[in-house]
Amino acid sequence: MRGGWKAGVARAAGAASRLAGRGGTSLPGKVALRLDPHAIRTLSSGLQRTAVISATNGKTTTAAMVAAILDRGSARLVTNSAGANMAGGIAAALLAGEGDTGLFEVDEFWLDRVVPELEPGALLLANLFRDQLDRYGELESIADRWAGVVARAAGTTLVLNADDPLVADLGRDRPDAVYFGVEDTAMAMPGLQHAADSTHCRRCGAPYVYDAVFLGHQGHYHCPTGDARRPAPAIAATEIVLDGVRGARFTLRTPEGDAPVALPLPGLYNVYNALAAAALARALGAPLADVAAGLQAVAAAFGRAETVRVGARDLSIMLVKNPAGANEVLRTLALEDGEHDLLAVLNDRVADGRDVSWVWDADFELLAGRVRRATCSGTRAAEMALRLKYAGVPAGRIAVEEDLAAALDRALGDAPDTRPAAPPAPLFALPTYTAMLALREELVRRGAAGSSFG
Amino acid sequence: MAERPVLRVCALYPDLMNIYADRGNLLLLERRCAWRGLGFRLTGAGIGDAVDPDAHDLFYLGGGQDRDQVLCAHDLVEHKSAALHAAAARGAAILAVCGGYQLLGRSYELADQTIPGIGLLDLTTVRHEGPRLIGNVAIEVELPGLEGPRVLAGFENHAGRTELGARERPLGRVLRGHGNTGRSGAEGARRGHVVGTYLHGPLLPKNAWFADWLTATALGLDLPLDPLDDALEDAAHRSARRAAGV
Known part of the structure; x- marks a missing residue:
């Protein structure tokens, strides 16, 4: 029992809340912070080392990868793996966990409040994309906040994405x-995607020149005025092979040597997550063998390329929440042959962003000609359907069903005819954040998915 | 046989002023033209590019991040203002959304600088110390060629408060949401075929009927245009209105 009587009160509040059936993932943390504004500092003081992860996309998956790596050593992790990544969630994880190593994903907006309290030994900043403008504001303002965090964390090892200029x-x-x-130019796209941000030099405002674009605005870039250039990465991926929605293979290059990695998570975006995790784990002292083995053993995080069996069909859940993330999911889907069945669930609750305009920035055009049936659901189901129609999916292949359970039935029941011996094609669910939680809850209720809330 | 009309659209700063999915507005215009057998031609005009006032029927200017908006404001005044005034004078349609709307006015005052506008509409915008005006919004508009009032639904997210000059008329009356200042009950501004508004979301996918009004206005066609199967468009419009509470 750490943290004294205040921590005890906070734990009791969490227990009472759970008994009352009200979730309570971060409630004890909120209570602890109310009793002691420096509860995070107090509770984390006993940890031998702490690492913090922030990014627009991939925080939860990257943290799961780092945990899988560190689990191979002797570290005992204290982590907010349920994804509650604001101050309350971090304090709650500290209250609940016993261990010597802290590993926390932190919401990009909360970083400047949490980092000074945790004083982490290593800070991973993985990417910045346009996301929920109604909640986070402009990208530049987040970058400015992060610059302030970095300036005040002189004793912290920075782990940064060389390919993201911001x-x-x-x-x-x-x-x-x-x-x-990424050091494999075969992965380059023909040009910047529409949703690309930060394409102009943060120093002088000139447009960056790209020799290769890999993902959003990430790539090999330099400023034509010569005041900024992509740093040479110490940790890199070469010889990348994307294997549809199943996984990706690459060679992990480190100063300690190279290692082949067969990643069980799909898409170039997960290669980036793996590189970020490898760089952070190495900064924490993990040997290369553990890094490679941990990456190969990682399981899909909650709702991130997680596949469950529902009746006779596989359902693959791929969270989409902003244009850059959605584009990577769509690109990965497009790697698969044939026409797909989709369940697209667009919610506009606060945690999703009330503003659903972002679906028009995402390149759903990648799926034009590749959709057999799209069932659209969620609080803004009609807007999702309209986006698909204007992306080139024939209106006759699009169904609108706001109610999620009914939409799931409809999407599952309408399986394509296949040879009797072949399993039915999977259904791909593309939910926003609260839609993902609701979908998982519905799947748990049907006995198809395990509860990650334990 | 009459020549097929072509909607010639000029998108101003499509790489910089596109923050609120402005691409969706252009996509609505393009697809709906194609489905009706109308031509569609899109030209982008970036920093330093000259604009031919007679080569386009519709000009589009979206919103951008603060820094990009400052860059574009100075370029707009220097390189494009005269052309846009000339285009408006000959009846071309202009749609400006959010940051673009602010730049059609006289100026936008920030704490440490004043961004110039091109003065196509008589309005001024001031950055407010208070909270940003964010949320779903619905306004009631009356437009030439359409009978009775109609509803435009969208999403707004702006720190600026925009005051209209005495002669300037708003685009519409706020039913739900904040509008130009959060207090005046006025939203946007319209003078003839020049329209400025804070409604994004994007605006045209949520209001396909307004995309058709713009197309007809820009091309000088009579309303209504040939009907399309708008079942999904109508559903999205209803959904956006419902989100705003109308």
Whole structure:
């Protein structure tokens, strides 16, 4: 029992809340912070080392990868793996956990409040994309906040994405920063995607020149005026092979040597998550063998490329919440042959962003000609359906069913005719955040998925 | 046989002023033209590019991040203002959303600088210290060529408060949401074929009927245009209105 009487009160509040059936993932943390505004500092003081992860996309998956790596050593992790990543969730994880190593994903907006309290030994900043403008505001303002965090964390090892110009620039005055990036130009796209942000130099405003674009605005870039250039990454992926929705293979290049990695998670975006995790785990002292083995053993995080069996069909859940993330999911789906069945669930609750305009920035055009049936659900089901129609999916293949349980039945029941011996094609669910939680709850209720809330 | 009309659209700063999925507005215009057998031609005009006032029927200007908006404001005044005034004078349609709307006015005052506008509409915008005006919004509008009032639904997210000059008329009356200042009950501004509004979301997918009004206005066609199967468009419109509480 750590943290004294205040922590005890907070734990009791959490227990009472759970008994009352009200979830309570972060409630004890909120109570602890009310009793002691520095509860995170107090509770984390006993940890031997702490690492913090922030990014627009991939926080939860990257944290799961780092945990899978560190689990191979002797570390005992204290982590907010349920994804409650604001101050209350972190304090709650500290209250609930016993261990020597803290591993926390932190909401990009909360980083400047949480990092000074945790004083982490390593800070991973993985990417910044346009996301929920009604909640987070403009990208530049988040970058400015992060620059402030970095300036006040002089004793922290920075782990940064070399390929994201906005993030890489945070290490400009930090010669000890560790960079990761993709070194396989065969992965380059023909050009910047529509939703690309930060395409202009943060120093002088000139448009960056890209030799290769890998994902959103991530790639090999330099400023034509010569004041910014992609740093050389110490941790890199080469010889990347994307294997549809099943996984990806690459060679992990590190200063300690190379290792082949067969990642059980799909898409280039998960290769980036793996590089970020490898760089952070290495900064925490993990040996290369553990890094490679941990990455190969990682399981899909909650609702992130997680596949469950519902009756006779596989249902693969791929969270989409902003244009850059959605584009990577759509690109990965497009790697699969044939026409797909989709269950697209668009909610506009606060945690999703009330503003659903982002679906028009995502490249659903990648699926034009590739959709057999799209069932659209959620509080803004009709807007989702309209987006697909204007992306080139024939209106006759699009169904609107706001109620999620009914939409799930409809999407599952309408399976394509296949040879008797072949399993029915999977259904791909593309839910926003609260829609993902609701979908998982519905699947748990039907006995198809395990509860990650324990 | 009459020549097929072509909607010639000029998108201003499509790489910088596109923050609220402005692409969706252009996509609505393009597809609906194609489905009706109308031509569609899109031209982008970026920083430093000259604009031919007679080569386009509709000009579109979206919103951007603060820094990008400042860059574009100075370029707009220097390189494009005269052309846009000339285009408006000959009856071309202009749709400006959010940051673009602010730039059609006289100026936008921030704490540490004043961003110039091109003065196509008589309005001024001031950055407010208070909270941003964010949320679903619905307004009632009356437009030439359409009988009775109609509803436009969308989403707004702006720190600026926009005051209209004495001669300037709003685009519509706020039913739900904040509008130009959060207090005046006025939203946007319209003078003839020049329309400015804070409604994104994007605006045209949520209001396909307004996309048709713009197309007809820009091309000088009579309303209504040939009917399309708008079942999903109508459902999205209802859903956006419902989100705003109308």
